[in-house]
Amino acid sequence: xxxxxxxYLLLLPATAFLCVFFLxxxxxxxxxxxxxPNGPTLDHFQNMIGYWKFPxxxxxxxxxxxAVVPVQTVMALGMASVVAKMEKGRSAVLYILTIPLGISDxxxxxxxxxxxxxxxxxxxxxHSFGLVSQPVMFLGYQNKAVxxxxxxxxxxxxxxxxxxxxIVAGMGLIPxxxxxxAEVFGASPWQRFIKxxxxxxxxxxxxxxxxxxxxxxxxFAVVAALGGTNLPVLMGETYNWQFNLQDHNVAAAYALxxxxxxxxxxxxxxxxxxxxxxxxx
Amino acid sequence: MTDxxxxxxxxxxxxxxxxxxxxxxxxxxxxxxxxxxxxxxAVNTLSSPEEVTGFPKRFFPSFDLASMRFFIEFAGVxxxxxxxxxxxxxxxxxxxxxxxxxxxxxxxxxxxxxNLFRVLVLMTRAFPLPLLALPLAVMFIRVxxxxxxxxxxxxxxxxxxxxxxxxxxxxxxxxxxxxxxxxWTLGCTRxxxxxxxxxxxxxxxxxxxAVFAFVISWNEVFAAAVLTIKxxxxxxxxxxxxxxxxxxxxxxxxxxxxxxxxxxIFAVRKYLFAMWGIANR
Numbered sequence: 001x002x003x004x005x006x007x008y009l010l011l012l013p014a015t016a017f018l019c020v021f022f023l024x025x026x027x028x029x030x031x032x033x034x035x036x037p038n039g040p041t042l043d044h045f046q047n048m049i050g051y052w053k054f055p056x057x058x059x060x061x062x063x064x065x066x067a068v069v070p071v072q073t074v075m076a077l078g079m080a081s082v083v084a085k086m087e088k089g090r091s092a093v094l095y096i097l098t099i100p101l102g103i104s105d106x107x108x109x110x111x112x113x114x115x116x117x118x119x120x121x122x123x124x125x126x127h128s129f130g131l132v133s134q135p136v137m138f139l140g141y142q143n144k145a146v147x148x149x150x151x152x153x154x155x156x157x158x159x160x161x162x163x164x165x166x167i168v169a170g171m172g173l174i175p176x177x178x179x180x181x182a183e184v185f186g187a188s189p190w191q192r193f194i195k196x197x198x199x200x201x202x203x204x205x206x207x208x209x210x211x212x213x214x215x216x217x218x219x220f221a222v223v224a225a226l227g228g229t230n231l232p233v234l235m236g237e238t239y240n241w242q243f244n245l246q247d248h249n250v251a252a253a254y255a256l257x258x259x260x261x262x263x264x265x266x267x268x269x270x271x272x273x274x275x276x277x278x279x280x281x
Numbered sequence: 282m283t284d285x286x287x288x289x290x291x292x293x294x295x296x297x298x299x300x301x302x303x304x305x306x307x308x309x310x311x312x313x314x315x316x317x318x319x320x321x322x323a324v325n326t327l328s329s330p331e332e333v334t335g336f337p338k339r340f341f342p343s344f345d346l347a348s349m350r351f352f353i354e355f356a357g358v359x360x361x362x363x364x365x366x367x368x369x370x371x372x373x374x375x376x377x378x379x380x381x382x383x384x385x386x387x388x389x390x391x392x393x394x395x396n397l398f399r400v401l402v403l404m405t406r407a408f409p410l411p412l413l414a415l416p417l418a419v420m421f422i423r424v425x426x427x428x429x430x431x432x433x434x435x436x437x438x439x440x441x442x443x444x445x446x447x448x449x450x451x452x453x454x455x456x457x458x459x460x461x462x463x464x465w466t467l468g469c470t471r472x473x474x475x476x477x478x479x480x481x482x483x484x485x486x487x488x489x490x491a492v493f494a495f496v497i498s499w500n501e502v503f504a505a506a507v508l509t510i511k512x513x514x515x516x517x518x519x520x521x522x523x524x525x526x527x528x529x530x531x532x533x534x535x536x537x538x539x540x541x542x543x544x545x546i547f548a549v550r551k552y553l554f555a556m557w558g559i560a561n562r
Contacts, residue, residue, distance in 0.1 A: 004392070006386075006390070006471075007386040007389075007390035007392045007395075008386075008392070008394075010382040010383060010385060010386035011382070011383050011386050011387075011398055013378075013379045013382060013383070014379050014380060014382070014383035014398075014402075014442060014446060015383075015398060015401070017379050017438070017439070017442060018401055018402075018405070018439070018442065021413065021417070021435055021436065021438070021439045022405060022408070022410075022413065022439050023401075025413045025415075025416040025417050025420070026408065026413070026416075028416035028419075028420070029412065029415060029416050032415075032416065078307075078311075079311055082304070082307055082308055082311065085304070086308070091550070093308060093311075093312060094550070094554075095546070095547065095550050096312045096315055096316060097311060097312070097315055098546060098550070098553060099315055099316075099319070099542070099543060099546055100315060101546060101553070102496050102500070102541075102542030102543065102545055102546040103500070103538075103539055103542045104499070104500030104501075104502065104516060104538050104539075104542070105500070105502060106500075106502045106516050106519055106520060106535075106538065107500075107535045107538040107539050107542070110322070110519075110531050110532060110534070110535030110538075111318045111319065111321070111322045111535060111539075112318065113531065113532075114318075114321050114322050114324075114325050114532060114535075115318065115321060117528065118336075119333070119334050119335060119336045119338065119528070120338070121321050121338055121340070123336065123337070123338075124336065124337040124338040124340075127336070127337045128337065135336050135337075157314070157315070157318060165553055165554060168554055169554045172554065210406065210407070211406065214406070214407065214408075214409060217409065218409045218411060218503075220411075220502060220503050221502040221503070221516070221520060224520055224523055225523060225531075228523070228524065235409075235411075235503060238412070238415070239503065239506065239507065242415060242418075242507060243507075248415070248419070251415055252415060252416075255409075255412040255415055258409050258412060259408060259409060259412070262407055262408060262409050263407050263408075266406075266407040
């Protein structure tokens, strides 16, 4: 076998797999979203947007992402900075903080259901402090704001770990000399964080933000566990159209909306957090 | 602040101790934020069904296994559990078998088209991959893979493959090519050198990436719910019975989803950060 062919041979299975199960299906979705019985059409998008639930669904998802992602970024940065300063027990704390990384979004939803449910722990705490006499129904349809809060908390709880891991890995790549130099010049810890850590962390922050934002728009099982149909989100509606309303074309249109948002945010973060080649460490 | 009135020398140790205390408190708070919700789920799982639905709740488990027994004996749970394990195992094997050769090729060879492949792998990150299930549901009906564990495993492999490629790429990059070259000069074939020299060195990391693929599949909800009807995985089963199943069933199910995650994250904790450090690039 010639040496030249070997790398291609090794790449062949992965490439073929991604073509068949990644590129081709996404092309199929696009085709399905734009074709009707009589050729190309925008009907499915009109059906989707015209459905009474669409505006709520869209804005719920956007608001959730807008509420969750910034909080997670700040929390992950805070956790990573604290852990970086630890001398003893660092790996134990890191293990604990990364546990949610392995927890399914459905399980996370169920975990927070144990807290917010009518017979849940939040009610029990409020009761033991004498704040409520009867258990409150937090997750009922009259309490959309509470459902939103519960979902946001569960999402923050579950998915901060992924940002943390990326940021901790990124912080490990920053040369110690930069901090020593900053200290010599009398920079306070806060100044060191703002002037050294943040700028040098840009590639990691970029990855973390892209990944997290895309996942935030894919929120599904957490909402299903906590809100049911009271808080419709894009992915849940996709599922709903595919199964309950049995309209695969509209489901495909929803998929394209999520896809467009994801690609839009990826390009946005790639641009705004770009690191010039000569500035890379 | 009363600092101004006190002698500075006396204020310093006080301040330092306060800072240390604050630092410790922050760490404890972060850990509690992750652990307390999991603890509460454990309390619910280890209490009898009457206690789970009762109010107010106790904050300690009664170590009653009735909830767990109820879950295990519930119709369909055993099957779903088995399907989950099968899907995750197939995903694990496929992701490593297809991903590792690609990772090796990327780390050892320079060839035209290398960047194109990297772009293809990185592109998967900007796409909401679970949506692949929609077009694949139709495709699978055509080829007879609908509602099968293997079909679902193919979709999950698409989710896990980019990670497998990037992780194995970093693993193989960590093995100096000189070691392989030395083996060649001593009469090993390329394959022989790979098996005898490279494999033993990357084995633990390869196992970690396999575990990671397993967890990705084990936790996935959307594609599993779309693609399986009779052969539901545990996540799909729990999702589809959310509206109808009693609380103890949900909590026990959630706990069963979480337990492997805890073990697996513990098993791969050493590789977690190395993995993401490289995946940044």
